Amino acid sequence: MKILEDIDIFVKSRYPLIYLVSFEEERVITELTKLAQATKKELFVWSATQGIYSITRNAAISGTANPVNALEQIIEYKDRAFFVLKDFHYYMEDPFQQYLENPVLVRRKLRDTILSLRGSFKTVFILSSVLHIPRELEKDIVITDFPLPDYAGIKDILERTLANVEKHYNLKFDIDETLREKMIKACLGMTAGEVENVFAKAIVNDRQFDEKDLGLIISEKKQIIRKAGMLEYFEVHEDFSNVGGLNGLKTWLKKRAGAFSEKAREYGLPEPKGVLLLGVQGCGKSLVSKCIASLWRLPLLRFDVGNIFGKYVGESEENLRKALRVAEALSPTILWLDEIEKAFAGAGGGSSGDSGLSTRIFGSFITWLQEKTAPVFVIATANSIENLPPELLRKGRFDEIFFVDLPTEAERAAIFNIHISKRKRDILKYDIGELVSLSEGFSGAEIEQAIISSMYDAFYEKRDIETHDIAKALQETVPLSQTMREKIDHLRQWAKLRARASS
Numbered sequence: 001m002k003i004l005e006d007i008d009i010f011v012k013s014r015y016p017l018i019y020l021v022s023f024e025e026e027r028v029i030t031e032l033t034k035l036a037q038a039t040k041k042e043l044f045v046w047s048a049t050q051g052i053y054s055i056t057r058n059a060a061i062s063g064t065a066n067p068v069n070a071l072e073q074i075i076e077y078k079d080r081a082f083f084v085l086k087d088f089h090y091y092m093e094d095p096f097q098q099y100l101e102n103p104v105l106v107r108r109k110l111r112d113t114i115l116s117l118r119g120s121f122k123t124v125f126i127l128s129s130v131l132h133i134p135r136e137l138e139k140d141i142v143i144t145d146f147p148l149p150d151y152a153g154i155k156d157i158l159e160r161t162l163a164n165v166e167k168h169y170n171l172k173f174d175i176d177e178t179l180r181e182k183m184i185k186a187c188l189g190m191t192a193g194e195v196e197n198v199f200a201k202a203i204v205n206d207r208q209f210d211e212k213d214l215g216l217i218i219s220e221k222k223q224i225i226r227k228a229g230m231l232e233y234f235e236v237h238e239d240f241s242n243v244g245g246l247n248g249l250k251t252w253l254k255k256r257a258g259a260f261s262e263k264a265r266e267y268g269l270p271e272p273k274g275v276l277l278l279g280v281q282g283c284g285k286s287l288v289s290k291c292i293a294s295l296w297r298l299p300l301l302r303f304d305v306g307n308i309f310g311k312y313v314g315e316s317e318e319n320l321r322k323a324l325r326v327a328e329a330l331s332p333t334i335l336w337l338d339e340i341e342k343a344f345a346g347a348g349g350g351s352s353g354d355s356g357l358s359t360r361i362f363g364s365f366i367t368w369l370q371e372k373t374a375p376v377f378v379i380a381t382a383n384s385i386e387n388l389p390p391e392l393l394r395k396g397r398f399d400e401i402f403f404v405d406l407p408t409e410a411e412r413a414a415i416f417n418i419h420i421s422k423r424k425r426d427i428l429k430y431d432i433g434e435l436v437s438l439s440e441g442f443s444g445a446e447i448e449q450a451i452i453s454s455m456y457d458a459f460y461e462k463r464d465i466e467t468h469d470i471a472k473a474l475q476e477t478v479p480l481s482q483t484m485r486e487k488i489d490h491l492r493q494w495a496k497l498r499a500r501a502s503s
Contacts (some may be wrong), residue, residue: 003147004035011039011082015109015125015142016117022146023129027088027192029055031455032082032125041080041121046070048087054124067091071109071223078119088133107134114140148329149192154184156193161199175209181262182297183209186217189330194220221299221330230323232302234336239294243284244418244444245411249277249402257296260332260375271332272399274369274378276340276392278385278499279404280488281480282445285381288404289336292379299333301326305343309363316357320364340380341387341492362389367398385494386488393498402502403495406481407444407486411503412436415444419451438474441481450474
């Protein structure tokens with residue numbers, strides 16, 4: 001692991017204090033034990049409940065539960081050693097938090113400990129899931145994020161789990177390489193414990209590994225997202241069979257369906273970065289966003305930018321970083337920003353009334369969009385160009401900008417077929433040609449609503465819907481293409497030279 005190589009360099013360079021940020025205490029201790037053995041050092045672990053405990057000798061040091069006494073013991077210890085302090089960030093919190101036991105004294109003692117360790121063969125690690133460093137300790141601490149298991153680590157867990165089950169329960173698993181890769185990649189972003197649990201759950205569920213077990217992994221990720229907040233896990237119940245037309249966009253997406261695989265990496269392909277869907281309201285942009293997740297079998301995270309704005313200084317920026325970290329941790333995944341022009345409405349300059357907060361948030365987001373290396377595919381949808389910051393449209397932010405126009409005759413026919421079939425009616429009983437003629441200028445959403453309206457009328461009259469019912473509903477509807485003709489024409493003119501047609 002590269003993280004262990006980095007820690008080993010810090011240790012050899014005699015850094016006295018290393019802050020490890022991780023939720024996985026057991027895994028970190030296991031890896032540090034290996035490093036301690038390799039460097040011939042004793043490993044001690046401290047906690048407020050047990051005091052200092054020697055992992056190497058399996059023995060406790062009495063009277064060290066108090067953090068000041070523990071630090072004094074570290075100073076007095078003469079041999080080569082690692083000392084891991086669990087949850088020590090509590091003792092470095094603001095001194096006005098009275099529930100802590102004399103945090104000022106603890107922090108002073110920690111600074112004394114750092115001074116005494118300089119040039120020695122002793123290293124102190126603070127292990128915590130929360131990063132908190134007092135200003136007076138900033139120059140003395142090295143911060144390292146202990147990463148979640150990578151592809152190779154999860155592969156080891158899977159193989160170890162299968163070997164244990166085959167040995168103890170006499171079961172054999174025949175998993176092809178494609179499914180194995182899918183399961184391993186689906187677990188990226190989970191802790192080692194979570195990965196072990198979900199693999200065990202899959203075995204207990206039906207004593208085998210198959211495609212449906214990917215659903216178990218997705219449900220586990222859903223729990224992670226709910227606990228983290230900021231992002232919403234979006235259940236997908238749609239696929240491209242429910243999308244009429246847009247064949248150009250569909251083809252582009254299908255060609256990239258395997259782009260997150262190891263074969264694509266070996267071929268030299270980078271992961272796709274994202275796509276901006278710009279177009280007329282109700283023409284299927286949001287529906288396509290959901291269908292991409294279904295086609296690629298990736299979790300869909302809906303990012304509501306409004307959720308990140310907080311009332312304290314710096315809180316909004318931290319919320320954005322937290323949301324993006326969760327998306328990266330769960331990668332490969334799809335991050336969906338619906339109506340992005342509203343999300344960053346105040347970022348284009350002018351008087352936004354928020355002291356430039358929207359501009360700063362937008363700047364941080366597009367920088368991440370440009371520089372991100374994690375396989376997070378970003379889908380952004382927009383209905384207008386007036387409020388879109390020009391920086392968002394620059395090449396490199398997205399792989400492609402698609403314009404989703406009003407459906408053509410052939411596309412409207414497909415849309416009628418889809419919505420009539422979804423409502424368990426035989427499409428052969430309806431004059432689709434007549435309905436297509438009457439629906440000139442209608443969006444897919446308006447066609448669907450016309451069918452629903454005609455069903456209400458027919459249900460009230462206690463009979464089945466007929467062609468004339470749908471025709472009547474269409475004639476009573478004034479489509480958006482008429483009420484907002486000038487705006488839509490302007491959007492079309494803009495897209496002719498700046499975006500790719502989705503049909």
